Amino acid sequence: MNMEWNKDKEKKILLKYRFTLTMKIIRIIAATLFFFWLYMLVVSISYDALGLDKKHLFYSRVAMDWTQPNLQEDFGSIDSSEITPFLTQKMSYPVYKMIGKEMELVGTKKLVKGIFPKNDTEYFKPKTESEHDFYLPEHPKTGNKLEANERPGVWTKLEKVHEGTVAELSFSTKKYMTPEEMLEFLKPYDLDVLWMPLYTGELKEFEESSWGSNDSLSVAPFGFTGGREADNRYRSQSKYGLEEKFTALNRKLMLRQMKNLLENESTSYRENFLGLSHLEERYNYLIKEGFQVYGAVVTGPVKELLKLKENEQIQGADLGEMAYWNWSEE
Template sequence: MTMEWNKEMEEKILKKSRFTLTVRILRLLLIGVLVYGAYMAVLSISSEWRNVAEENDFYTKLALDWKIPNVRGSFDFEQEEITVFGTKNLSYPLVKKVGRADVVIGEADVTKHVFNSRSYVDYQLPGREQINEFSFSLPEDPRSGNQMTANPWPNVWETLEMLHEGTVAELAFSTDRFLTPEELIEAMQPYEVDVLWMPLYTGEFVDFTPNSWGGSGNNLTLNGGLGLAGARTSSEDFQSSSLTYRLDTATIADSEKAMLQNMGALLAEKPSSYYEGFLGLGHLPERYEYLQENGFTAYGAVVTGPVKELLKLEGEELVHGEQLGEVELWDWE
């Protein structure tokens, strides 16, 4: 009798223990789910309150404007839910202006980690090897003052001559001398073209040594430099923004002002790991200081227009190192 009673008590104790253990496990799981949910809610609310997606959307598009000739991020973007590690992912279309229309060439995928060193932008470009197709040659060597030359792509003018007049195209060129953006705009006035982007000299070889450059003989090209595009501006909370699509007499001053303001904001509000590591804007403090002290100096441009108008630039004295980009059907109205 005693053994049977002990066995029965043992079974009751084991059953009760299993029940108690199950309840504790379920309680821990429930607490874990609640803590995870609260943590993710705090992350999401904090991210939305600080407009993290909007801010990184604006600055990655701004860096693209400056670094890549005539490639811009469109206004819209899509974002994914923030991850448990605080990583934010967003994407937006990449467009070129050819004629008066936007041509989609790919997509930018932005991954913003808590740590800037692990954040990056990846460009998806179907059918393209690289995002930057053009290069621009300095008209003189800043180190010696020697005159430089620009190497043109082969048969650019012949191709424009053969293209049907019902097409528009994109053309890049270097200039035979340094010009202010206003002077370059003035030089393009006789032609029915839109100026979209200008490479800027920002103190390379004088105030700092650029990370990369190329050329041989009497040719010198800068890699990783900055250029002037139509102004991109944003409200303080990044909830609204505006974009200027071309550079002309009416927009050039505002575009220069906006570029300086945006550079100043990046330097004041972000660490170098953000603007240099994440955005890829090398030597930004030196470039900003040079532009403030010396003003804007251009040495080329990307323009677009009817192919027969672009062909007229063959006779323009300052145009050197011509390069033909995208060609599309007529959309110039």
């Protein structure tokens, strides 16, 4: 059979093949999107079922309690959690400071659990320097007495602000105390105790970043505050206040969480994701030597904070956030 070739036939054939090719491409794209959607559905369901984000969120808060004075979450606030196609977990939650009797929103904690872990706090207000430096009362290696590097203007500023103001203040002490002794030391003042710098063997059992001068020495803060606990799946969580009636429990919970991290999590997880350095050395020191604190972060009316100026055991005061009166009169 003889078929005559012409441009019209060529055009029809090209259109037919173009349509066929287009449909193949569409089907491939649709199949790819469907399988990607199915893959992400399985990943998301597995992620939610396993509750891995709950564990990471819990331990990030534990680490924040220990290393960031008076930075905390508000129970009931909403956590954000997602997992990417490459199985990188991204989480975030708002963080607050207790100023007086009210929580003040100050930033967002952002976490990334993956090849390049991240644990940052993004503050709403830019910070140019540390608000809370604590100074050791004696040198860990020599036992020589040390002084605090006084930040100028702290007491003057408190004297000038209106007495209807509440504020956050940190200070160091000239000697070590147990947490119970520190709470008893501060009992005469109408203040809430939020956090205490805890000596865990820095520069004695292990090397840690430090700064100061011949007469003063400060190390990266690691502290004692209200303890946390959670159930086996980290879905039910609770935190206790830094109060005398909970001190023994808070000590027990801190040691329990340190032990859990050491036994169940890798060094990379503890150090690179949570930012907890020398956790094993700290844990062993606390077990052997007990809990010794050398300062505190407190909050309350400025007239009460000013009374601390007259206490000879207090040195190196730093003033943090201030707010309008929100205190309860007794």
